[in-house]
Amino acid sequence: MSYEAYNDEKLGFTTRQLHAGYNPAEHHRSKAVPIYQTAAFELGDFERCIRLFNYSEEGHSYVRFSNPTNAVLEKRLASLEGGAEALALASGMAAISNTFLNIAVAGDEIIAVNTLYGGSTTLLNSILPDYGIVGKFVEDENDIESYKKLITDKTKAIYIESLGNPGMNIIDIEAVANLAHENGIPLIVDNTFATPYLLRPFEHGADIVCYSATKYLAGHGTTIAGAVVEKGGFNWLNGKFPQFEKFYDEYKDTIGKEALDKSIFTKRLRIRYLTDFGSHLSPQNAFNLLQGIETLSLRMREHIANAQKVAEFLEGHKEVLSVAYPGLKSSKYNELAKKYFPKGPGAILSIRLKGGLSAAQKVLGEVKLFDYMVNVGDAKSLIVHSATSTHFGQSKEKREKAGVYDDTLRLSIGIEDAEDLIVDLKHALDSIEG
Numbered sequence: 058m059s060y061e062a063y064n065d066e067k068l069g070f071t072t073r074q075l076h077a078g079y080n081p082a083e084h085h086r087s088k089a090v091p092i093y094q095t096a097a098f099e100l101g102d103f104e105r106c107i108r109l110f111n112y113s114e115e116g117h118s119y120v121r122f123s124n125p126t127n128a129v130l131e132k133r134l135a136s137l138e139g140g141a142e143a144l145a146l147a148s149g150m151a152a153i154s155n156t157f158l159n160i161a162v163a164g165d166e167i168i169a170v171n172t173l174y175g176g177s178t179t180l181l182n183s184i185l186p187d188y189g190i191v192g193k194f195v196e197d198e199n200d201i202e203s204y205k206k207l208i209t210d211k212t213k214a215i216y217i218e219s220l221g222n223p224g225m226n227i228i229d230i231e232a233v234a235n236l237a238h239e240n241g242i243p244l245i246v247d248n249t250f251a252t253p254y255l256l257r258p259f260e261h262g263a264d265i266v267c268y269s270a271t272k273y274l275a276g277h278g279t280t281i282a283g284a285v286v287e288k289g290g291f292n293w294l295n296g297k298f299p300q301f302e303k304f305y306d307e308y309k310d311t312i313g314k315e316a317l318d319k320s321i322f323t324k325r326l327r328i329r330y331l332t333d334f335g336s337h338l339s340p341q342n343a344f345n346l347l348q349g350i351e352t353l354s355l356r357m358r359e360h361i362a363n364a365q366k367v368a369e370f371l372e373g374h375k376e377v378l379s380v381a382y383p384g385l386k387s388s389k390y391n392e393l394a395k396k397y398f399p400k401g402p403g404a405i406l407s408i409r410l411k412g413g414l415s416a417a418q419k420v421l422g423e424v425k426l427f428d429y430m431v432n433v434g435d436a437k438s439l440i441v442h443s444a445t446s447t448h449f450g451q452s453k454e455k456r457e458k459a460g461v462y463d464d465t466l467r468l469s470i471g472i473e474d475a476e477d478l479i480v481d482l483k484h485a486l487d488s489i490e491g
């Protein structure tokens with residue numbers, strides 16, 4: 058057979074999650090993507106070595122820079138996201154931290170929301186400021202004026218998450234993207250909780266998407282990995298990003314102007330940050346991720362159907378004060394959910410319990426099917442008390458802004474039979490009174 062499916066962008070999402078970016082004819086016709094378990098590649102001849110190192114020829118020299126297994130993963134992710142180019146990295150935090158460093162230099166600012174993943178908040182609040190890059194946090198992520206107020210000449214990006222943690226808040230991505238573009242800066246979206254199956258932020262104006270691929274993309278709780286995808290088309294040479302102008306001058310004659318115009322962000326991310334900060338994803342982990350992605354759409358459909366059922370059950374239980382899940386009519390994000398998440402707003406939800414901290418502790422002790430873990434996006438159902446784990450050490454005021462109270466539990470709904478999940482939660486909640 059011929060293997061044209063590897064680069065046919067007209068094929069559907071599920072077909073592409075199985076085939077995009079991989080041409081078996083280039084790999085001894087191995088049907089599985091081979092794991093290139095080597096540290097380096099033979100350079101061939103003197104002239105080829107020079108071409109590899111000035112990037113005028115695509116190819117592999119040392120695995121910290123690139124690897125054929127990872128290259129398939131990167132092409133597949135770019136295809137699923139509808140982006141120009143993608144880069145795989147060692148973890149979600151590597152993807153996010155390298156993205157910030159690629160976009161901002163000392164003296165610059167990044168605007169972000171209060172409902173970010175803990176590690177991202179720490180980066181912008183406590184780590185990057187020591188390097189002269191300052192995170193500015195908006196007062197109200199649903200009020201565009203809050204973002205506007207913070208924009209200065211030093212602002213180099215706006216950073217949001219498509220589904221917030223753990224309140225599952227949804228931001229009006231198009232409004233924020235428009236504001237960013239009016240100011241000549243990109244919008245970066247952490248799309249971890251949504252995956253490209255539920256939401257493709259580029260279709261709503263985003264310029265860069267970051268992933269913790271550890272979660273739904275890998276999907277089975279086996280692998281730490283991250284990725285960055287670039288839409289292409291943002292003008293990085295608009296005078297606000299001197300580091301990209303320098304890079305363009307340095308590589309325009311070897312990488313070529315056309316390739317740089319298409320995806321200069323990813324190329325600089327690879328050649329500067331992946332290469333010299335060294336957050337390389339091992340080819341074994343790239344393989345695990347490719348295997349996970351083969352069933353992404355199927356898993357997400359099950360995750361969502363279960364999450365909706367569990368959320369509706371929880372909303373009706375007498376011990377539950379409130380359920381934060383945008384798929385519920387009672388959610389203040391229900392309208393935004395319909396606009397941005399027609400397939401369903403993810404499968405993570407949080408609840409507040411009437412019985413406070415002691416009730417939360419009781420539920421954690423009583424669940425038999427849900428595992429007590431900080432991870433999310435596993436095929437298995439997980440539960441955690443955010444205030445004493447993911448948001449540990451944050452002031453009460455700061456964490457409550459993100460929807461984390463003493464009585465809050467976060468649930469990551471897996472793909473088990475929904476009835477079993479409901480029986481488990483019912484038993485745990487019913488046991489609170491005793």
Ligand SMILES: *Cc1c(COP(=O)(O)O)cnc(C)c1O
Nearest residue numbers: 148149150174247249269271282
């Ligand atoms: C887990 C997570 C991260 C960090 O990813 P790692 O793969 O654990 O480094 C970043 N953002 C979100 C939304 C996450 O859930």
